[in-house]
Amino acid sequence: MRTSEHIPPPTDRDEDGGIKLCDRPGCLEHGQYRAPRSREALNSYYWFCLEHVREYNLAWDYFKDMGEDSIEEIRRGDAVWQRPTWPFAGRHRTQGGAPNGQFRDDFGFFEEEAAETAGRKGRFPPNSKQAKALAALNLNPNATLEEVKARYKTLAKELHPDRNGGDSLAEERLKIINLAYSDLKAAF
Known part of the structure; x- marks a missing residue:
């Protein structure tokens, strides 16, 4: 960076190079701590000694004399660093498209693909605990809770120890x- 573009930081020295005095009337201490003059002029500073900057900071209220709506607007703006925002799924129309970010599929390419993948996909990811549980019950990946309950009742009756005469394989199953x-049951 060239020195002509460099902006020096605020300093506790005055224009003549001497030490700044505290801006509090009647105080002759070294003014080495800066504080903003107002919320409208945050880059313009008072220079105070330690005692007076503490007093000033205790009394400082950025939101003084502001309404609730103004305060909320500032807080929301601060959440995004005062940058413009827009919703991800807004209700605007895209060029040549449908509302809500959808688009026209005049030839039905994506509908066919969605129908094909819906038949292959189940409710749970393939190697998840729930998919393995469905396999243990010999159910397809799209089984409903009612189908799970019915299959469980059937298998529980078949594998019950009283019905199998204490067969250890049936008990393990x-x-x-x-x-x-x-x-x-917890997943549904």
């Missing part, structure tokens, strides 16, 4: 079915 059902 029943434990797996119980865990799968509890996972799916």
Whole structure:
């Protein structure tokens, strides 16, 4: 950066290079702490000593004499650094398109693709705990809660220890079915 473009920071020295005095009337202390003059002139400063800058800061109220609407507007603007914003899913029309950011699919390409993928996809991701639970119950990935309950009741009756005479394989399978059902019940 060239020195001609450099803007020096505010300093506690006056124009002659001497030490600035506190801006509080009657105070002869070194004014080394800056404070804004008003909310309209945040880059124009008073220079105070430590004692008086503390007093000034305690009394400072940026929102003094402002209405609730003005305060809320400033707070919302500060959340986005005073930059313009717009909604991601606004109700505006795109050029040649439909409302809400959709577009016309005159030939139905995307409808066909959506129908194909909907048939392949299930409710849960393929390797998720819920997808494995559906597989344990021998259900398809698009099964509803009612289908899960019906399948669980059927398997629980088939694998119950009283019905299988204490078969350890049936008991282990029943434990797996119980865990799968509890996972799916929580997921729905």
